[in-house]
Amino acid sequence: MNRVDRLHSPFEQHSRALAWLAVFGLLLAATNLRGGLVVFAPLVLEIREALSLSASAFGMLTTLPLICFAVISILVPLMTRFFSSITLVVFGLLIISLGVVLRLVASYPVVILGTLLLGSAIALLNVLIPVLVKVFFPSRMGLMTGLYSIMLSLGAGMGLYLAVPMLEYFGHWHYPVMVWALLPLLTCLIWLPLLKLRGEVKPVTGARVTLWKSATAWAVTLYMGLQSFYFYAIVTWLPNILIESGLNPLEAGSTTAMISLASIPFNLFIPIFATKMHNQRSLVVLISLLSFSGLTGLWWAPQLAPMLWAALIGMGAGGALSLSLSFFILRTGDGVQATALSAMAQSLGYLLAATGPVTLALMHDISGHWLTALMLLMLLQIFQFAFGWKAAAAVQIKPDINTHSSKRTP
Structure with missing residues (x-):
């Protein structure tokens, strides 16, 4: 600065x-x-x-x-x-x-x-x-x-x-x-x-402030929730997915670490770009393409280029987290609304996240492989894109005027 x-x-x-x-x-x-x-x-x-x-x-x-x-x-x-x-x-x-x-x-x-x-x-x-x-x-x-x-x-x-x-x-x-x-x-x-x-x-x-009737607030919440589900599910089970595809544990661990490393530039630059844009829909498209490409590569040929697939997954996950945090600020008019939206999105978001690792494990146990679980994550990326598209529109949340009695900042 x-x-x-x-x-x-x-x-x-x-x-x-x-x-x-x-x-x-x-x-x-x-x-x-x-x-x-x-x-x-x-x-x-x-x-x-x-x-x-x-x-x-x-x-x-x-x-x-x-x-x-x-x-x-x-x-x-x-x-x-x-x-x-x-x-x-x-x-x-x-x-x-x-x-x-x-x-x-x-x-x-x-x-x-x-x-x-x-x-x-x-x-x-x-x-x-x-x-x-x-x-x-x-x-x-x-x-x-x-x-x-x-x-x-x-x-x-x-x-x-x-x-x-x-x-x-x-x-x-x-x-x-x-x-x-x-x-x-x-x-x-x-x-x-x-x-x-x-x-x-x-x-x-x-x-x-009550935001439960706001379509934009729900879009932000579900975008936050699905990116949390995606991140915790893939980070938990990626080592096992890679080991079952033929990598040794050391290779699987270092590949999984690439998710965090690749996310860092997206953690930094996505919010900077987001605050300068009229709307953030181009960022939603970019993030969805990165995540979907990484998951597709992991599903299609995990042993072919595991570092690349992990890097794409990390870019998408890091970008989605940073964009979610930016929505708390960009879609609200003051600190009171931002607190309410942050609370709503993170409460339901982490509730979804808690089910992610368990859901993937259950699908693996039923099918005997990870392909079905990865297909689920790819399907959820489509829903995440749809909610992100709505959340990225250049509008601010308008809470019910009867429940918003003060504009003082928290």
């Missing part, structure tokens, strides 16, 4: 240093939203042995957070009626740290409690951070949304790729997990000075 955005932002009466602090605070907060969850995956053998867990019991530790995302997201607008969004972010970061610490305890019920707290706190920040991007930096929304998306991917990548090296270096699985209890506390130190903005970033007491 060459200059700090001051147009209609809370920083108008404050220093540039506080604005830059908000930039780092938003990006560090985003880094905390995936790592504490995914770090368990590479450590599955050590954690199962330490807690004497069955495979299904361990699976609950990955399913419960997605259910928390669905349940808690819809409650966030109610919370913002009583508390400043900045206060809620600080609270959420503290709960993330507590949840990770509880997941270190050698007791499965305590680990479950920690997982519930962790998932709930991440759901809170999932909704609030995109809205604060709109409130803090109204004329830098594209850039900040892109950077936010990159930090989401970076946090997940750090959790996955650093876990085993830290385990081997320190000799215990607690060490790579503890990183994700300390990082939220460090992030809180950056957010504490931002609490002075509570006067400008006010609670929305009295504001009640």
